[in-house]
Amino acid sequence: MTTTVTPARAPTPDSHGYPTRRYDLVKEFAIALGVTTVLSLVLAAVFSSPDDRSITMSGWAAADPADVVATAAGELAGTTTSATYGAPYNHASQGQSVLGMRLQKWGGVGIPVSSEGLVLQPLRDVSGDPALTTALAGWDAMSRRQQVAAATAYADAVAGAPDGKLAGISPSPRFGPVPVLAGAFLTLARSGGLEGALSSSGTFYGGDQTRTMLLLSDGAYLEDRAVADHLGGDQWGMMNEVGNYPGQPWMWLYTFWYQVKPFSTSENADAQVWLLMMALTVALALVPWIPGLRDIPRWIPVHRLVWRDHYRRSRRGGAGSPVGQKNSSSSR
Amino acid sequence: MDNVFAAGRYLSWGVVSISVANVVIVLVMLVVFALALLLPFPSDRDRTPAAGGGPAPADEGREP
Amino acid sequence: MTTPVSSQVATWTETVKNRLSRALPPDQILPDRQPAYVSSWIYVFGVLTLAALVVVMASGGVLAAGGSSWWHTSGLGHFVNSLHLWSVEVFFACMVIHLWGKFWMAAWRGRRGLTWLTGVIAFVTSIATAFTGYLSQTNFDAQWISGEAKDGINSIGVGSWFNVLNPGQMLTWHIVLLPLAATLIAALHILLVRRHGVVPPLGDEEREVPR
Numbered sequence: 001m002t003t004t005v006t007p008a009r010a011p012t013p014d015s016h017g018y019p020t021r022r023y024d025l026v027k028e029f030a031i032a033l034g035v036t037t038v039l040s041l042v043l044a045a046v047f048s049s050p051d052d053r054s055i056t057m058s059g060w061a062a063a064d065p066a067d068v069v070a071t072a073a074g075e076l077a078g079t080t081t082s083a084t085y086g087a088p089y090n091h092a093s094q095g096q097s098v099l100g101m102r103l104q105k106w107g108g109v110g111i112p113v114s115s116e117g118l119v120l121q122p123l124r125d126v127s128g129d130p131a132l133t134t135a136l137a138g139w140d141a142m143s144r145r146q147q148v149a150a151a152t153a154y155a156d157a158v159a160g161a162p163d164g165k166l167a168g169i170s171p172s173p174r175f176g177p178v179p180v181l182a183g184a185f186l187t188l189a190r191s192g193g194l195e196g197a198l199s200s201s202g203t204f205y206g207g208d209q210t211r212t213m214l215l216l217s218d219g220a221y222l223e224d225r226a227v228a229d230h231l232g233g234d235q236w237g238m239m240n241e242v243g244n245y246p247g248q249p250w251m252w253l254y255t256f257w258y259q260v261k262p263f264s265t266s267e268n269a270d271a272q273v274w275l276l277m278m279a280l281t282v283a284l285a286l287v288p289w290i291p292g293l294r295d296i297p298r299w300i301p302v303h304r305l306v307w308r309d310h311y312r313r314s315r316r317g318g319a320g321s322p323v324g325q326k327n328s329s330s331s332r
Numbered sequence: 333m334d335n336v337f338a339a340g341r342y343l344s345w346g347v348v349s350i351s352v353a354n355v356v357i358v359l360v361m362l363v364v365f366a367l368a369l370l371l372p373f374p375s376d377r378d379r380t381p382a383a384g385g386g387p388a389p390a391d392e393g394r395e396p
Numbered sequence: 397m398t399t400p401v402s403s404q405v406a407t408w409t410e411t412v413k414n415r416l417s418r419a420l421p422p423d424q425i426l427p428d429r430q431p432a433y434v435s436s437w438i439y440v441f442g443v444l445t446l447a448a449l450v451v452v453m454a455s456g457g458v459l460a461a462g463g464s465s466w467w468h469t470s471g472l473g474h475f476v477n478s479l480h481l482w483s484v485e486v487f488f489a490c491m492v493i494h495l496w497g498k499f500w501m502a503a504w505r506g507r508r509g510l511t512w513l514t515g516v517i518a519f520v521t522s523i524a525t526a527f528t529g530y531l532s533q534t535n536f537d538a539q540w541i542s543g544e545a546k547d548g549i550n551s552i553g554v555g556s557w558f559n560v561l562n563p564g565q566m567l568t569w570h571i572v573l574l575p576l577a578a579t580l581i582a583a584l585h586i587l588l589v590r591r592h593g594v595v596p597p598l599g600d601e602e603r604e605v606p607r
Binding site: 009010011013014015018019020021022023024026028029033035036037039040041043044045047048049050052053054055085087095096103104105106107108109110111207208209210213214216217222225226231233237242246248249250251268270271273274275281284285286287288289294296298300301302303305306307309310311313314 | 480482485500502506537542544
């Protein structure tokens with residue numbers, strides 16, 4: 001059989017045309033299973049795994065009451081991160097875009113969340129607190145503009161409180177009912193009454209923590225704890241784990257972009273980094289078809305270590321070479 | 333703030349910051365990779381010339 | 397005279413059987429010999445990855461038996477969680493070393509591009525599986541990771557549908573959908589390796605002499 005066409009690049013020989021050796025795949029798997037099992041058992045026994053307890057609403061209230069009050073005021077004013085987020089929670093913002101594509105907005109408001117509701121809904125469920133009932137009635141009677149003005153004024157006062165102490169804030173009619181509302185919210189949180197209040201909302205089986213997490217994320221305490229643990233976004237946090245535990249080293253490139261310009265100062269960083277990583281992942285998947293990239297192994301011959309026995313045998317006299325091209329496809 | 337929540341040990345050069353734990357893992361991987369390439373693999377005396385073993389799809393052709 | 401069998405229309409079963417046999421001849425599914433050039437420790441990292449995956453799933457299965465909160469309150473549960481975490485680290489370490497090896501060997505040659513492609517997809521699927529696992533921890537880590545990750549996922553418009561703040565959804569993705577996907581992709585990847593055989597050494601193509 002003759003080769004009639006000269007390929008642009010010489011074809012890879014058929015692996016079935018080579019001399020063979022015995023190779024016990026089943027035994028190899030069994031040994032591999034034993035090795036990985038023992039290795040995992042030893043590592044688990046020696047290093048264990050981290051389990052930092054969740055931040056509860058009452059834990060947050062005990063650790064940073066001013067933060068709870070400031071967050072409550074911010075939700076009422078509509079100035080928190082969640083209140084100004086955009087899709088999927090509300091229409092308050094256009095959200096992020098990349099290459100002119102407003103992907104966040106196109107996703108739609110599929111999980112509508114009222115930021116005011118994060119504070120007001122649990123409060124409305126409270127009974128036996130006449131001051132709170134009055135404050136709620138007062139709040140409902142105000143126009144939205146008045147509500148925003150009162151809540152913003154109080155939020156500013158909390159932010160400027162001497163030593164962050166709520167007691168240092170002088171009462172003012174500008175605050176309207178907001179101090180009572182925020183105070184009642186703090187009391188509710190401290191008592192444990194806020195646990196599950198936002199995830200069950202009157203049903204029995206809750207479980208979806210969307211609203212609770214949005215509230216917690218609107219405060220500073222969660223992030224303060226995370227940054228103290230070196231998990232912050234500009235601390236390569238995506239790669240890290242609490243304490244001295246190994247994290248996710250394979251996320252190094254994803255988090256790298258957030259550390260450098262233009263992404264580190266971009267309002268669209270999330271969408272931009274996602275698109276960039278998508279492109280790089282596709283490139284990795286398509287390496288076999290990308291000229292240049294697929295030739296790197298030829299230019300940097302690490303493979304000479306892998307196949308050094310074979311190259312040595314082939315140089316010595318062909319015993320390791322494949323049977324010639326002409327035979328390898330015809331006899332099957 | 334409580335010491336219970338203290339961060340682990342980190343190494344920093346400029347914009348790069350990596351935990352000691354992660355560095356150890358990556359270094360171990362690099363060493364293992366190098367060893368895998370360098371350590372001799374048990375050879376088998378029972379080598380036969382190319383015999384194949386039944387029908388096989390042809391792998392040759394245009395790259396890849 | 398009876399109608400010859402060959403002129404009858406093949407049944408669906410015969411069609412599937414013939415296609416499978418052609419794609420993967422039975423004696424290639426589990427060969428007891430390999431080309432002589434398969435003679436380096438770099439070759440064991442594929443099977444090590446597979447073995448580690450077995451440990452990951454077994455430990456995950458025990459965690460599933462205990463339920464999503466078990467490991468917080470039980471010493472045994474915590475140990476099994478540690479086993480699950482470390483087997484995942486071993487899994488990723490072996491998979492990445494396997495990827496390094498396959499890149500430097502240009503293992504996509506000889507029509508093995510799909511093997512490489514399924515390998516990358518397996519890698520990405522594994523990352524997604526690990527991600528949903530981190531979200532299922534029901535502790536501080538899960539709170540922080542979900543709070544951060546939601547921004548990335550919302551920014552590309554997918555957040556309404558894939559809600560990382562919903563532990564129930566993340567858990568079911570982690571223990572049902574993604575392990576299923578990872579297993580199917582890994583199986584396809586391994587079958588492709590069996591079908592094409594281990595890639596011959598770089599440089600052998602130059603040695604051939606067309607007649």
